[in-house]
Amino acid sequence: MxxxxxxxxxxxxxxxxxxxxxxxxxxxxxxxxxxxxxxxxxxxxxxxxxxxxxxxxxxxxxxxxxxxxxxxxxxxxxxxxxxxxxxxxxxxxxxxxxxxxxxxxxxxxxxxxxxxxxxxxxxxxxxxxxxxxxxxxxxxxxKRVSAEAVVGGVVGSLTDPATLLLGRFDSAGRLRHVGRAVPLPTAQRQELGALLPVAAWRGPYQRHPWPQSLPPAWTGQFDRPQPLDYIPVEPVIVVEVSADVAWEHGRWRHPLRLLRIRALNRRRLHPQLSRVVRRIKESI
CATH class of the missing domain: 3.30.470.30 (DNA ligase/mRNA capping enzyme)
Structure with a gap:
């Protein structure tokens, strides 16, 4: 106190x-x-x-x-x-x-x-x-609202993501970190695990717009002060999340619940993704 x-x-x-x-x-x-x-x-x-x-x-x-x-x-x-x-x-x-x-x-x-x-x-x-x-x-x-965000990274593995790190693009086109999802249930891990391997980060100069390890202040993990390691991915998967109203300085303070995959940006995807996209679309 x-x-x-x-x-x-x-x-x-x-x-x-x-x-x-x-x-x-x-x-x-x-x-x-x-x-x-x-x-x-x-x-x-x-x-x-x-x-x-x-x-x-x-x-x-x-x-x-x-x-x-x-x-x-x-x-x-x-x-x-x-x-x-x-x-x-x-x-x-x-x-x-x-x-x-x-x-x-x-x-x-x-x-x-x-x-x-x-x-x-x-x-x-x-x-x-x-x-x-x-x-x-x-x-x-x-009070909760639904919102859209872009998957910018995962914790766990690409084929079995434990949770997601989410972002939104600002007016300059830069991906800004806005929050972290709660641990994903098995069905969502399997659904995303089919998409994420071919969406691994292949940006210019192999540099993701976020630090390789996220600072604790970004994720709100003040009980665990060490930076958070994650796997960066191309910002091509748009998801719908459920969030509370604790939004400050461009980030959600509390973890988000993943509701569903909303869209896939085909133009920025790796060519090998076409078959996977069709399979995922059929299962959603």
Missing amino acids: PADVCQRLASTLPPGTIVDGELVAWAAGRQRTSFALLQRRVTAGRRIVDEVRRHPTYLVIFDLLQEVGVEMLRLPLAARRARLTRLLADAPPELPLCPQTTDRDLALAWYDHGGDLGIEGVVVKALAGTYRLGRADWIKTK
């Missing part, structure tokens, strides 16, 4: 109080939350004081687990919420209470339009529900 947030908590809540919440950073220029600003704190080093001053973090508080040493886990949500509201009545803006409603239409409005503010979805809790550690009886619903 950042020191500035800890100081605010200590000066606002009585000793022995435990709350559940999430750290966020607000990008004033974009009028939305920014995960990138939180990441910058991790790598700020000596610039951390300046980062704290320019981009303060907020702890959005969801729930109350303990108050003045007394456990609140077995209380119903409605009672925990009432106590939490009282505790945060005079809290600073950096310790906001997460909005909650029993109005279905308002909740749907949050779900539909929250993505503009960087909010990924809603969580549904029962008013009579207790706080069960390790077994939260809640329904977390993220």
